[in-house]
Amino acid sequence: NSVTFSIKPNAEMLDNYLYQFELRVVYTLNGKSIRTEFQVTNLEIKKTMPYFIGAHPAFNCPLVEGENYEDYYIEFSEVESCSIPKSFPETGLLDLQDRTPFLENQKILDLDYSLFSHDAITLDQLKSRSVTLRSRKSGKGLRVDFDDFPNLILWSTTNKSPFIALEPWSGLSTSLEEGNFLEDKRQVTKISPQETSRKIYDITILN
Structure with missing residues (x-):
């Protein structure tokens, strides 16, 4: 009921990320839930290691034949009022100071492809640590719980591809006002030498 994938850096990776590490991704099936656990180990003897990590789970939408x-x-687990930062798809950068109102005292966001006309939606101000995708017709759905991740990214395409991505991220793309040093970026996780950091999210099938 469990499988683990692991990776250590090769020479090319070390040219871009200057730390010895091991990343283990553990998937565990428990009933109607699957848990994803990221285990990031700092293999350095003396250096503290900064990192971000995120996931890209995408789900068929519609889940049921004959639905749209x-x-x-x-549905968010909490009533939300938040804005979203401006994004620049051509560079991947964000402007966390230039924001647009998005949710206003609501728990429900109806899906429409027009939501993604500019780019993915970066939710960096959520109180919720759980979101549910559900059909108004059949009631079928799933829930993503992401207690260890402060950000949730929503993404789909504008060419009506049948999916929605609900992505827990531990950090965000570089903001325009940030510098180029990873260890100085907001929300960065730092691991002491020879220590392991763990971050978990769960996907549960409903109904």
């Missing part, structure tokens, strides 16, 4: 994308909604 617009039959689905995302």
